[in-house]
Structures are given as structure tokens and as C-alpha cells.
Amino acid sequence: MSAGEALPTNPTDLRLLVQALADGELDAATSLALERRMAEEPALAAEYARVVALQAAIGSLPRPQVSGEFRARIASLAGEDKAAVAPMKYRFGSYDWRALAASILVTAVVASGTTYWATRRSGQDEFVADIASSYQRSLIAASPVDVASSDSHTVKPWLDAKVGMSPPTVDLSKDGYVLLGGRVEVIGNKPMPALVYRLRKHLITVVAAPQGPGTVATPVAKDVSAGGFSIVHWTDGAFSYWAISDIARSELQDFVTRFRAAVAAG
Amino acid sequence: MLGSKSPSERFGEVVLPHLADALALARWLTGNVDDAEDVVQEACLKAFAGIETYAGGNARAWLLTIVRNVFYTWLARNRPRGLVITGDLADLDELSAAPEAGVADPDGPEAELIAKADTAALEAAISRLPPPFREVLVLRDVNGLSYREIAAMLGLPLGTVMSRLSRARGLLMSELGSER
Numbered sequence A: 001m002s003a004g005e006a007l008p009t010n011p012t013d014l015r016l017l018v019q020a021l022a023d024g025e026l027d028a029a030t031s032l033a034l035e036r037r038m039a040e041e042p043a044l045a046a047e048y049a050r051v052v053a054l055q056a057a058i059g060s061l062p063r064p065q066v067s068g069e070f071r072a073r074i075a076s077l078a079g080e081d082k083a084a085v086a087p088m089k090y091r092f093g094s095y096d097w098r099a100l101a102a103s104i105l106v107t108a109v110v111a112s113g114t115t116y117w118a119t120r121r122s123g124q125d126e127f128v129a130d131i132a133s134s135y136q137r138s139l140i141a142a143s144p145v146d147v148a149s150s151d152s153h154t155v156k157p158w159l160d161a162k163v164g165m166s167p168p169t170v171d172l173s174k175d176g177y178v179l180l181g182g183r184v185e186v187i188g189n190k191p192m193p194a195l196v197y198r199l200r201k202h203l204i205t206v207v208a209a210p211q212g213p214g215t216v217a218t219p220v221a222k223d224v225s226a227g228g229f230s231i232v233h234w235t236d237g238a239f240s241y242w243a244i245s246d247i248a249r250s251e252l253q254d255f256v257t258r259f260r261a262a263v264a265a266g
Numbered sequence B: 001m002l003g004s005k006s007p008s009e010r011f012g013e014v015v016l017p018h019l020a021d022a023l024a025l026a027r028w029l030t031g032n033v034d035d036a037e038d039v040v041q042e043a044c045l046k047a048f049a050g051i052e053t054y055a056g057g058n059a060r061a062w063l064l065t066i067v068r069n070v071f072y073t074w075l076a077r078n079r080p081r082g083l084v085i086t087g088d089l090a091d092l093d094e095l096s097a098a099p100e101a102g103v104a105d106p107d108g109p110e111a112e113l114i115a116k117a118d119t120a121a122l123e124a125a126i127s128r129l130p131p132p133f134r135e136v137l138v139l140r141d142v143n144g145l146s147y148r149e150i151a152a153m154l155g156l157p158l159g160t161v162m163s164r165l166s167r168a169r170g171l172l173m174s175e176l177g178s179e180r
Helices: A011-022 A028-040 A042-059 A068-077 A095-140 A152-163 A249-265 B007-014 B016-030 B033-049 B059-078 B089-097 B111-116 B119-128 B131-142 B147-154 B158-178
Strands: A177-187 A190-199 A202-210 A222-226 A229-236 A239-245
Touching (some): A011 A028, A011 B158, A042 B119, A068 B016, A095 A177, A095 A202, A095 A222, A152 A177, A152 A190, A177 A202, A177 A249, A190 A249, A202 A249, A222 A249, A229 A249, B007 B033, B007 B059, B016 B033, B016 B131, B033 B059, B119 B131, B119 B158, B131 B147, B131 B158
Antiparallel strands (some): A177 A190, A190 A202, A222 A229
């Protein structure tokens, strides 16, 4: 195999690959091919040396210091001591522009809030319908899970790696609910982590949507239904949860109670 | 467990460790440290207000995304008529994707020359980069985010991130190389 067989011939693409090598973004096979090519082509090797030298030069630039005073100011944002935040420095342009910007902002918030309020119900109904149809698909699919494991320490990092977040994954096997694994649901164009539990021959899917500004806090589990399935919805911590199954609603309620208790005990 | 911590505890764990990174990004976006502190402070207020929506994953990228969003709000407020992005972004990417002179050019500046470039010249050259290029360069070389993280943060295809980065570096190299 000649060196660089897998490499692009286009000089621009090759240049991007040289950058990617310097950034540690290439897989081992491509890195090897590129290193061989650079050994043959001094011009390419010089380009690589330039990128590395530039990275080093940028890396050694002085970074702004986080002063103790600034850190304390930021830390106080989260504290009870709100008074420390009050003398916030404004270097933002002139007063008039601030006032104008503020009024535009208020108008926008009021307008979008009203629109949101007007459309929220249908939005949520659509969301529930999406969850129901994904659940239905999962019943038909060869496997209801993308990662099969009864070990919560396997499922959680897998979801974290796939969708960048993962809900608390609890072991409920002593209550008869076996963790089958996790999968990625795409609801309303957004990937979301989902956990799959089995009760006897039935599947229970728990979809966890991160709570956003539009989430309605639902601390008390609420019954919903769509597509003939039982759905229970609640919010806890950072997530908004939807448990869906074809088991009886009372059984699903029981599952949700145990799930939430286990998460809280976490 | 995520849910059992108070918002201020989570703020302490999620936001405070990345203050230096946030400040470094804001410094290059705004152009000076004083404005950077204002932007980071606003961003931290937003981060605290939204701490419940942080659902794990890369906390640094999460905070930097907020910093960047606050910066654009700040920019609109601060320089309402300042033209920051000139021309169409699509043109820009076409430009950066086009084959350029100097691809592995043997006449390009020596690596040693770049390595010896003085701090002020390099800082000035970075400041002169077109903002969309500078943003990608800073996220990569100052903040150390991966291509994927940058693509997700800016909502750009991976290829665009790579070509903007390459273009930014190409511009810096030729500037540093010509300053003898």
C-alpha cells in the first residue's frame, strides 16, 4: 500500500487534514498515512511545522487574569448576598440605546411569551404524540434499545456520549422492573436520552427532556395519554420526564413512584 | 445526583471552574479585558438563572456558548451601527474553501519565524482577523474546544469550522511571516 492512498489529492483538503493532525482530530490510520506523506513532501511537512508553531505561539499568549475581586463578584451572583451584585458596571454605550434596547426586549418577550402561551398546548400535545409514536416504533423494532445493559453505570455514560446528557439511571430490579438499556429518541427534531425498563413482558420507556425555559414545572406526576398508551409526565431536577407504556395506568403510576423515589435516594 | 444540589452549589461546580476560559474568549470577542469582564458577568447571571437547564455534558462548552450569545447581545447594544460582519457569510466560506495561494507553499514563512513572533504582533494580527474566523480560531487555540464542540456551538457544519480555522491560521501565518 502506498503512503497516502487514503488521503485526498485536493491541496485544500490536504491542508485541512494537516491542520486536523496538529489539532489531534485525526484517527490513527489517517494520521499514519499523512505522516508518511509528509516524510515524502517537505512542503507539506513545513506547513505542518508552521501550524504547530502558530498553535504554540497562540498558546503562550498571556491570558486575562481572573482577579480575586472578579471571582468574588461572580461567586456572589449565586449567593444570598445579592447586594454585592447591585453596583454592576455598565459600559454599554449610551443611556438612550440601553433604554431602547430594553424596550425592544420587553416588547419581544411579551410578544413571544403571548405567542408561546397561545401555542403551548398544541406544542405539548405534539410532543406527547411524538413520544407515543417512538414508543410504538420501539415495540416493532428488532431491539427496543440502542445500548443493551442492565448496568446503570454502562447506560448512563453511553447516553452522555451520544446526546451529551443523561438522566439519573436507577436500578429497580428488586421491584420487578428490569433495566434493558437506553436509546436515543428524536422528539421534535431534538435528540433526547431514553431509558427502557421491562415489567413482565411489557416495556416502559422513560424519555428525559432537559428542562428549558419553556418547561412547565410539574412536580406532581400528571396522567396523559396518546395513541392508546398510558403516559405519565413529571419534572424533577434538570429533567422533564415522560414515562410511557402499554401497561395499566395504575401500574405505570406505581413505576413512576418507585423511579422517582430511587432517583431522590440516588 | 443532579437534582439534590442547590442552584448555588451547582453554579459553583459548573460555572466557576471555567471563569478563566470564559474571560479569555470574551477578551478576544470584545477586544479588551474590561468589556470582557462585563460580558462574562452577564453570562454568569444567565448561567445561574439557567443552571437547572444544564443537564450534564461539557460544562465549559455550555458556559462558552452563553458567553458568545451574551457577546452578540452586548455588541448590538454597544455598537448599534458598527458593522462587524461585512459581506455575506456564505461568500466568506466560499472564499475560505477556495484553493488559495500558499497551500504548502515552500515560500511560506518559516516555522521558526512564527515561533519567534512577538506577543504584540500576534495579538494585533488576531484582532485584525474577520470576526467569524477569529471566533473559530479562539475557540480552538485559546479555549481548546474540539472541532465537533465548535461546530455544535456555532451551528455550523464541521467542514465550515475546519475551513474557517485553516483560513484564520493562513492569514495569521502570512502576516507574521511578512513582519520582519
